Amino acid sequence: MLGAEITATQEDVARWVKEGRHDILQYAWVYEHMGGVADLWFSPKTGDEIGRCPFVRKHPNRNTYFCRIYDTRPQVCRDYKPFSGEYNDVCEDR
Ligand code: SF4
Numbered sequence: 603m604l605g606a607e608i609t610a611t612q613e614d615v616a617r618w619v620k621e622g623r624h625d626i627l628q629y630a631w632v633y634e635h636m637g638g639v640a641d642l643w644f645s646p647k648t649g650d651e652i653g654r655c656p657f658v659r660k661h662p663n664r665n666t667y668f669c670r671i672y673d674t675r676p677q678v679c680r681d682y683k684p685f686s687g688e689y690n691d692v693c694e695d696r
Pocket of ligand 1: 656669679
């Protein structure tokens with residue numbers, strides 16, 4: 603699944619603001635006029651879509667992946683199998 607097909611809820615965005623997670627928010631395209639929902643993930647430098655989640659990481663020496671923002675990951679990743687773009691379905695591990 604491509605990055606722009608992942609959305610953040612108003613609650614996700616509000617939580618990241620409250621937590622001061624600018625490292626996450628910089629990758630979100632927030633629609634203020636729509637109550638603060640957001641599309642994910644976009645390059646902070648170019649504004650272009652990123653084809654994979656910037657927070658998925660590979661375990662060293664293992665062929666598995668984990669989520670760097672697991673405790674505050676977007677609701678969509680809590681409700682469904684996590685989407686990670688090119689690593690689709692492989693970032694469920696912490
Ligand atoms: S669960 Fe996967 S897709 Fe969702 S934020 Fe974490 S690394 Fe990214």
